[in-house]
Amino acid sequence: MSPKDTQAWTDLQSHAYYMSQSHISTLFQESPDRFSQFGFAQDDLLLDLSKQRITDETLSLLIKLAKERDLKGWTEDLFNGKHINDSEDRPALHTALRTPKGDKLEVDGVEIIEEVHQNLERMDAIVNKIHSGQWRGYTGHSINTVVNIGVGGSDLGPFMACKALSENQPAEARALKVHFVSSMDGSQLADLLSHLNPARTLFVISSKSFTTIDTLANANTAKEWLKASSNEASESVLVARHFIGVSASPDKALSWGIPESNQLAFWDWTGGRYSMWSTIGLPIALKLGAKGFREVLAGAHAMDCHFRDTPFEQNLPVLIAMIGIWNINFLNINAHAILPYDGRLSHIPAYLEQLEMESNGKSVTRDGKATDYSTCPILWGEVGTNAQHAFYQLLHQGTESVMCDFIVAARRYHDTDNAELQHQHQLNLANCLAQSRILALGDSVIEGAEDAPVYKRYKGNQPCTTILLDELTPYTFGQLIAMYEHKVFVQSVIWDINPFDQWGVELGKKVATTLLEALGPEAATSDFDSSTQGLLQHIAMRNQ
Amino acid sequence: MKITVWGNELPAWTSAAALAESGNHVQIVTGLDHSGNKNEIAFKVSNEPGLQQCLDQAIADNRLVSVTADEGQTASSHIICLNPDEYSTAKEIVQSLAKYQQNNLLIINQSNFGVGSTDKLQLLLDEQNNQVMAYLPDMLAEGSALKDFKHPETLIVGCSNDWAMLNIKALMRPFSQSLKQWMIMSPKEAEFTKFANTGMLALRLGYINELANLADQLDVDIEVIREGMISDPRIGPHYLHPGCGFGGLHFQQYIEGLSELMEEARNSKLLDTVLVENEKQKEQPFRKLWRHYQCDLKDRTVTIWGLSFKPGTASIDNAPSLKTIETLLAQGCKIMVHDPEASKNIAQYFGDNEQLEIVDCCYQALQNSDGLLLLTEWPEYWSPEYDEMLNRMRSPLIVDGRNIFDKEMLQSLGFTYYGVGR
Numbered sequence: 001m002s003p004k005d006t007q008a009w010t011d012l013q014s015h016a017y018y019m020s021q022s023h024i025s026t027l028f029q030e031s032p033d034r035f036s037q038f039g040f041a042q043d044d045l046l047l048d049l050s051k052q053r054i055t056d057e058t059l060s061l062l063i064k065l066a067k068e069r070d071l072k073g074w075t076e077d078l079f080n081g082k083h084i085n086d087s088e089d090r091p092a093l094h095t096a097l098r099t100p101k102g103d104k105l106e107v108d109g110v111e112i113i114e115e116v117h118q119n120l121e122r123m124d125a126i127v128n129k130i131h132s133g134q135w136r137g138y139t140g141h142s143i144n145t146v147v148n149i150g151v152g153g154s155d156l157g158p159f160m161a162c163k164a165l166s167e168n169q170p171a172e173a174r175a176l177k178v179h180f181v182s183s184m185d186g187s188q189l190a191d192l193l194s195h196l197n198p199a200r201t202l203f204v205i206s207s208k209s210f211t212t213i214d215t216l217a218n219a220n221t222a223k224e225w226l227k228a229s230s231n232e233a234s235e236s237v238l239v240a241r242h243f244i245g246v247s248a249s250p251d252k253a254l255s256w257g258i259p260e261s262n263q264l265a266f267w268d269w270t271g272g273r274y275s276m277w278s279t280i281g282l283p284i285a286l287k288l289g290a291k292g293f294r295e296v297l298a299g300a301h302a303m304d305c306h307f308r309d310t311p312f313e314q315n316l317p318v319l320i321a322m323i324g325i326w327n328i329n330f331l332n333i334n335a336h337a338i339l340p341y342d343g344r345l346s347h348i349p350a351y352l353e354q355l356e357m358e359s360n361g362k363s364v365t366r367d368g369k370a371t372d373y374s375t376c377p378i379l380w381g382e383v384g385t386n387a388q389h390a391f392y393q394l395l396h397q398g399t400e401s402v403m404c405d406f407i408v409a410a411r412r413y414h415d416t417d418n419a420e421l422q423h424q425h426q427l428n429l430a431n432c433l434a435q436s437r438i439l440a441l442g443d444s445v446i447e448g449a450e451d452a453p454v455y456k457r458y459k460g461n462q463p464c465t466t467i468l469l470d471e472l473t474p475y476t477f478g479q480l481i482a483m484y485e486h487k488v489f490v491q492s493v494i495w496d497i498n499p500f501d502q503w504g505v506e507l508g509k510k511v512a513t514t515l516l517e518a519l520g521p522e523a524a525t526s527d528f529d530s531s532t533q534g535l536l537q538h539i540a541m542r543n544q
Numbered sequence: 545m546k547i548t549v550w551g552n553e554l555p556a557w558t559s560a561a562a563l564a565e566s567g568n569h570v571q572i573v574t575g576l577d578h579s580g581n582k583n584e585i586a587f588k589v590s591n592e593p594g595l596q597q598c599l600d601q602a603i604a605d606n607r608l609v610s611v612t613a614d615e616g617q618t619a620s621s622h623i624i625c626l627n628p629d630e631y632s633t634a635k636e637i638v639q640s641l642a643k644y645q646q647n648n649l650l651i652i653n654q655s656n657f658g659v660g661s662t663d664k665l666q667l668l669l670d671e672q673n674n675q676v677m678a679y680l681p682d683m684l685a686e687g688s689a690l691k692d693f694k695h696p697e698t699l700i701v702g703c704s705n706d707w708a709m710l711n712i713k714a715l716m717r718p719f720s721q722s723l724k725q726w727m728i729m730s731p732k733e734a735e736f737t738k739f740a741n742t743g744m745l746a747l748r749l750g751y752i753n754e755l756a757n758l759a760d761q762l763d764v765d766i767e768v769i770r771e772g773m774i775s776d777p778r779i780g781p782h783y784l785h786p787g788c789g790f791g792g793l794h795f796q797q798y799i800e801g802l803s804e805l806m807e808e809a810r811n812s813k814l815l816d817t818v819l820v821e822n823e824k825q826k827e828q829p830f831r832k833l834w835r836h837y838q839c840d841l842k843d844r845t846v847t848i849w850g851l852s853f854k855p856g857t858a859s860i861d862n863a864p865s866l867k868t869i870e871t872l873l874a875q876g877c878k879i880m881v882h883d884p885e886a887s888k889n890i891a892q893y894f895g896d897n898e899q900l901e902i903v904d905c906c907y908q909a910l911q912n913s914d915g916l917l918l919l920t921e922w923p924e925y926w927s928p929e930y931d932e933m934l935n936r937m938r939s940p941l942i943v944d945g946r947n948i949f950d951k952e953m954l955q956s957l958g959f960t961y962y963g964v965g966r
Contacts, residue, residue, distance in 0.1 A: 140830055
């Protein structure tokens with residue numbers, strides 16, 4: 001059944017007709033105590049929805065919609081390992097990756113929680129060996145640099161987490177440098193290799209399929225670099241001492257040359273963009289230590305329990321998801337800005353771009369019909385205080401409606417005696433609160449704004465959510481990311497789409513293969529469109 | 545003379561022993577515990593040749609007694625030999641002495657608190673009434689501490705007060721008979737000189753090791769280069785033996801102190817680099833073995849000869865053997881070790897570990913061995929019975945961390961030989 005056929009959808013449409021005329025500033029005037037109505041907390045995380053264009057009635061209708069879409073049933077299917085990724089006929093069990101040791105979950109006749117923890121323990125052993133300086137390279141020197149080679153889900157999550165939590169490094173991890181390389185053109189890698197010491201560098205090749213061309217191209221470049229720097233060690237020795245493979249396809253990793261002892265496994269039921277909780281998180285564990293990584297998992301698990309067990313009315317992922325549905329499907333807002341007010345979270349926009357747009361950027365329902373409603377909006381973002389000097393102009397005075405997520409930590413630098421940094425945090429908080437206030441309420445927040453010339457006016461009414469962490473720790477970070485994962489899942493249930501496949505990224509890979517041939521000498525180009533032919537000829541001419 | 549020595553490490557006990565032996569009445573205060581408890585000796589006297597006997601004799605003759613801090617105040621001459629991190633204890637001692645002994649109080653600082661610290665302690669005293677701090681750097685090398693104290697060639701004294709200088713000369717008279725010169729300077733200059741000397745030695749060791757590693761890569765013999773170098777009178781032979789790193793507690797502490805000072809005051813990494821490279825150098829023998837066996841040592845049996853940080857001492861402080869054993873354990877080796885003096889200390893350091901076996905006979909340690917790492921150049925290792933070695937070893941491989949063996953001869957006997965820079 002299409003979501004549009006539910007009673008709640010119809011009711012929401014009529015409600016939206018009335019609400020679309022209203023302004024957030026008016027809602028505050030009518031109900032000054034909106035924060036206590038629309039502020040929701042779980043553990044160390046607070047969600048403020050009061051600057052959304054909603055009333056009590058909006059929320060109750062949205063919750064009715066979630067119920068009519070059987071969100072509860074779908075959630076249980078998700079956690080229980082039903083094959084809800086139907087186009088690939090497998091479960092999506094990222095929640096199992098953070099389930100505590102000792103719990104049980106049988107999927108397709110196999111007990112998986114124990115297996116998950118066996119893999120984590122194998123990863124711990126590798127992390128400890130590297131941290132203790134006992135992972136040795138081909139010269140016998142200890143490894144002091146790790147380069148993660150991966151792309152998409154094998155890059156964005158670990159990259160974001162390492163940046164976000166670098167202040168939480170334990171002493172034994174501080175001597176280790178962790179770098180990330182993803183781009184297919186080799187520019188990141190070439191830049192890095194020029195100043196790394198091959199004898200002390202370890203490459204982590206992360207690829208679920210171990211066929212990802214971007215990753216393998218970089219891995220080959222890394223291998224050749226190592227070979228060129230060592231004339232004494234054989235290729236098999238170099239690979240054994242300088243490469244770790246993280247993959248769900250151990251055979252492919254082995255045939256590339258990575259021995260079983262250097263492999264970490266995960267499973268095909270772990271989607272790439274949901275995989276940082278698995279051994280794909282090795283760089284995170286290298287940065288935070290095994291204990292720190294477990295704290296990230298514990299935070300995510302706490303959010304899982306909250307999502308699974310809390311009534312929708314108080315359920316953070318459900319609420320933030322349904323607010324999205326409201327904005328997208330009933331207020332027709334198709335742009336979503338992610339605005340972390342914290343330099344440590346600078347990579348969260350890129351991460352959420354993949355999580356949300358690769359999951360829900362679809363227009364076909366689970367039973368193969370075209371959707372006749374909008375799905376995932378366009379997401380982008382930047383560290384808020386930097387974006388204030390860039391695209392906030394459009395948010396404040398442009399023609400597009402944009403919903404905004406402000407993410408900020410209440411406390412920072414409180415355990416230092418650096419007054420300057422403490423002051424910078426106050427400045428940052430002040431800006432975060434100021435911007436969401438103006439975006440939502442417009443220039444009504446100051447006296448006499450109506451006397452200003454029209455080009456100095458701020459219309460406001462951009463719906464804003466504030467996510468306030470007590471402080472950014474491995475635990476709250478885990479909570480935050482798991483909240484977004486479940487938000488994406490909830491929206492997929494409403495829209496009746498499968499969020500766990502990504503068929504839209506396949507064709508490009510195939511066509512690139514044919515074009516690779518076409519770029520070779522004397523290749524025939526007549527099969528291509530005239531634009532592609534023209535470009536190929538121009539490239540050939542420039543390379544002569 | 546009645547003298548109180550404050551401290552509980554090698555320099556304190558060495559000063560106490562030597563001063564008592566030459567007829568002084570020496571009291572030693574090993575801790576500032578006002579309850580009257582006396583601490584255990586903090587370092588292993590047995591590591592230091594001759595010291596135990598000298599102390600036993602002094603105690604038997606009643607010239608050396610261990611006393612509480614309150615009793616310790618009663619002397620008019622004091623020597624403070626504390627650890628680098630015990631400056632605040634030194635301050636406490638000086639403050640209480642200043643109150644107790646209001647004139648003619650001599651306090652000799654023999655601790656490594658850094659440049660300028662003796663002057664800072666002097667500020668707690670009243671020089672007008674002859675309350676004076678002086679600095680007498682300890683010139684002790686572990687393994688020959690007592691000898692070094694009793695027969696110095698040069699005495700550097702940091703002291704700017706004539707009365708104090710007179711007393712110091714009297715105190716040191718028994719040890720200054722064959723002295724070539726007294727070097728008298730300000731306490732700050734003396735502290736700097738001590739630092740500068742230690743740093744110079746570390747730089748020479750760091751430099752020759754760096755050259756040796758380069759020689760390895762360029763396939764030349766560092767011994768030939770070294771002989772060429774020392775034939776230049778401007779360079780001379782001292783502290784130019786390449787090897788698998790220096791250790792010991794004392795030397796390392798001085799260099800670390802100087803390195804921190806250079807980094808703080810000058811933003812200079814010069815000595816820090818020496819220290820970092822020295823730590824790597826300690827694993828040089830391991831690395832040669834590692835490469836010999838294509839980077840896989842799992843289940844190999846490895847022998848180590850020499851565990852103390854240098855010959856003539858049982859001390860394993862910062863010894864290359866510690867890192868080497870840790871690394872071999874992590875790589876899954878079985879390790880058999882031998883040392884004439886330091887075995888007990890190693891057994892204590894590593895505890896029970898089924899991968900590690902400590903044996904009394906150096907040849908027994910070679911049974912079925914895949915390689916011998918020589919880490920300390922004890923005299924008894926210099927001319928071993930090669931046939932016995934060949935019979936016992938599974939693979940006749942020697943990694944000579946101190947360049948004590950004749951490379952050509954070993955090779956002609958059928959050994960595979962790796963040295964440092966050769």
